[in-house]
Amino acid sequence: MNNGLDSKIPGGPLEKKWSKHKFDSKLINPANRRKYEIVIVGSGLAGGAAAATLGELGYRVKCFCYQDSPRRAHSIAAQGGINAAKNYQNDGDSVFRLFYDTIKGGDFRSREANVYRLAEVSANIIDQCVAQGVPFAREYGGLLANRSFGGAQVSRTFYARGQTGQQLLLGVYAALSKQIAAGNVRMHPRTEMLDLVLVDGHAKGIVTRDMVTGEIASHAGDAVLLATGGYGNVFYLSTNAKGCNVTATYRAHKKGAYFANPCFTQIHPTCIPVTGEYQSKLTLMSESLRNDGRVWAPKAKGDKRPPAQIPEEERDYYLERKYPSFGNLAPRDISSRAAKEACDDGRGVGPGGLGVYLDFADAIKRLSEPVIRERYGNLFDMYHKITSEDAYKTPMRIYPAVHYTMGGLWVDYNLMSNVPGLHVLGEANFSDHGANRLGASALMQGLADGYFVIPATIGNYLATQTGKRPPPDHAEFKKAEEDVLARIKKLLNINGKRTVDSFHRELGLLMWDKCGMARNDAGLKEALNRIKEIREEFWVNVKAPGANEELNQALEKAGRVADFLEFGELMCLDALDRKESCGGHFREEHQTPDGEALRDDENFAYVSAWERTDGTPVQHKEPLVFENVHLAQRSYK
C-alpha cells in the first residue's frame, strides 16, 4: 500500500540502523571521488555544509545561491539555538529522549528511523561547530552553556547569544570558503535554479539564470542536491527572507519529484504583530524568550488599558493555566493556537487586537535587568527598532506568524527523492519534523543532513552511476533551457496592470485566512477556487517590466510568485485530504472538547506524497510505522 514509495529504512533495532546502514552503503574510493560532479542548490546550513564536506572528501562540487554571497542564506536569521543530546547538564537527556521529544513534538507524523538518526548525530554537530570556532555561549568555568526550548523538559539547546543561526552559518561559510579556495567547490552566487534536468529518469543537472546578466546556463552533474529551504513565503508575510521561494523544489516536483505533506506549516507564536498593509515581512522574537517571559492576555474582553494598569488578578497567563507542566514553553503549534484563541475571544491587545503580551517584569525582578540584557539584549534592541517600545519597561506584544515549513520534497532514508539522483536536504525535505517542528531543531537538521548524512549516503547512489554524467549540451538540457527562456519571455510580455507584489499579497492573505492557523473543509474548497482565479488573472494581467538580459528583480519575483500560485493549490489540496488535526495542521472539524488537536491515527498515520503528472496531482501514501514509541494524544498539561 506504499504505491512504490520505498523509504529504504534499514532493518534491525532503532539504535543500530544508522551504523549498520553506513556499513552496508557503497563507498567511492578517494581517488575516484574527483571524477564525480555534484550540483548543490542552496548554501545555507544544509547546502553549505554539504558543499564544504563533499568538497573536503574530494568530490567536485558546484554550489549555487541567489544571494550575493553564501554567507547570507536565511539560516543566518535563526536566533535561539541548536539542540543536541549531549546531556552536559546531567538533567536526564539522552539520544532517545531527544528522539522521543522530536517525534512527540511532531505529533507522530515523522519517521522514527530518520528522527533517531538526527538525535544520534546531534552531538557530533556541536563538536564540529566548536572545532570550527563557532563562539557558543559558555559558563564561567569555560564549559558550553545551555538553555531550554519549547517542547522539552531538559536544557539541551546550545546558543550564541540571539544569533545562533548566524554563527553556525558563518562556520559553514568558513568551511565552504576553504573548499572554494582549494578549488574543490565552484561557487555561483546571484544565480537562480529555474529547472531540474532529467536524463534517462535520473536527475543529472539544472538550468540556471545568472541574476546579473540574465544568462541561461546548464550545469550537468552526477547527482543534484536541493537545499533550498522552505516555502513559507507562499503566505507573502512570513519570517522568511524576501528571496525565499519554492521554485527549485516546485520545478523538481513538476519533473516528477513527490511533494510530501505540503500542508504542514509552522506558525511561530512569538513574532512582532502586523502593523500595516505596506508591511513586507514579519520579524520573529526568539522562542528562547519564553524561558523568562510570561505570556498573557487580559481576562476581560476589549480591555484597552495599558498593560501596566491591568492588575495581576485581571491577567490570564493562559499557557501557564492550560499547560501547567510545560507552561510558557509549550510547543509552537500549541502556543500559537492559544494566542489565536485569546484574540478570537476579543482579548487581543494592540492595534487591531491581534496580539498578546510577553512580559519580562517577573524575570527582571528575579534576575535583574543586566542579566536579562545579557541573555536577550539584541532581541530587545530589535524589538525596540521595529516598534519603538522598550520591552524592559513594558511587555512585548507578540502574535503568531508563518515561520517554517515541515513539508517538502519526499525523501528516503538516504535523503534521495523518488527521482534517482535528486537528493533533498534541510528544510526543503519533509523528513524529520512531522507535523510540527520543535524549537532549535531546524539548525540541527540542516547541519545533520549536510555534515553527516549526505556525505555517508551519496556514495551509494554514485557508485552505480560511473560514466553516466551527460554533457551540458545534451538535448535534455537544451530543451530545458528553451522552456525556461520561453517562460521568462511570456512573463515579460504580459505587460498587464498589476504588480507582482499585489498578486503575491492577495495569495498570501488568502492562504493565511484559509490555510493558516486553522483550516476547514469549506474554507479550503473556497481557497482552491480562488487560487485558480488569481493565477488566471496573473498570467494575463501581471506587469513585469524590463528585459531578461539585465539585473531584473521584478522578473525574479514574477517567476517565483508564478510557482507559489500553483504550489498554494497543492497545499490546500493536502490540507483538505488530511481530515484530522495534528501539529501545525488544525482542522476545525477535528478537535477535542477542550479545543486541542484531535489526531486520527487509524486513518491518517501516513506521509502524503503528491505526484504531479500532466498537471493533475495524484496522492501516494507512505504509512508511518511506530515500533519504538507509543502513539498517544500529545499532552503538555
Add this chain to the structure above:
Amino acid sequence: MNFKLRVWRQENPKSEGRFANYEAPDIPSDASFLEMLDIVNEGLILKGDSPIAFDHDCREGICGMCSLVINGTPHGPEKATTTCQLYMRHFRDGQTIHIEPFRAKAFPVIRDLVVNRAAFDRIQQAGGFITARAGSAPDGNAVPIAKPAADLAMDAAACIGCGACVAACPNSSAMLFVGAKVSHLGLLPQGQPERMRRVLNMVKTMDNEGFGNCTNHYECEAVCPAEISVAFIARMNRDYAIASVRESVE
C-alpha cells in the same frame, strides 16, 4: 509622511550613473526604509518606469545583504542599525533623502544601488576559517574556553559582512571587516594553528582587492550595524606584525 528622494540610477557597471528625483507620498511612519522604496517601486512599475534596484533579503538586520548610503551615511542616521531596520519615523515629514550605493573601488556598482561585494568573499577564502574536517572533531567540552575570551570572540564574530565600514571609510579600508574575522578566530584556542598564516593571507588579499589602509578615522565603527570595535583592527595589526617578523625569521 511625504518625502522627496534623490536616488542614484545606473543601468549597468559600465554606464554612467546619475541622480534621479522621485516623490514618495503617503508613506506610513511605521514603514521601514526598504518598505518605503517598495512603495515607490510599485508606483514606478505601474507607470512603466524601471523600478530602483537595491539589495536586501532577510529584512531583520542579520544577513548583511542590504546596503545604501542614506544622506551621506551608510545604513542611514540611526546608530547600530541596518537599512532594513531603519524606520521612516526617524525622518522629518517633507525631508529630501539622498540614496546612493556603497561606494568603493573594490565594490563596483552592478545596477542602481546594487554593488558587488565579492571581494569580501575572496578575503574570507584566503584564510578566514579554522580547518576542521567533519567527523574529526573532539568533544565540544574537551577544551574549556574562558567566558571573557568566548564573549570577546563573539563580539568580533557578530560582523554581518555588509561592507558599511568600507563605504564609510575615506580610504575605503576593509580593516574593520578583516580585523573582526582575524580576531574572532584568533581569540579561540581552535584558531591558533592557522593564526599567523591566516592574518598574513587575509591582509594580503585585502590589499590586492584594492581596499585602502586604516588611518584611524573610526568612521567604520561609527556606522557598523553590529557595533564591531576598532580595537579589533589594533589586534589584527599586532598579529600581522608578529606574523610578518616570524615569517622573515623562519
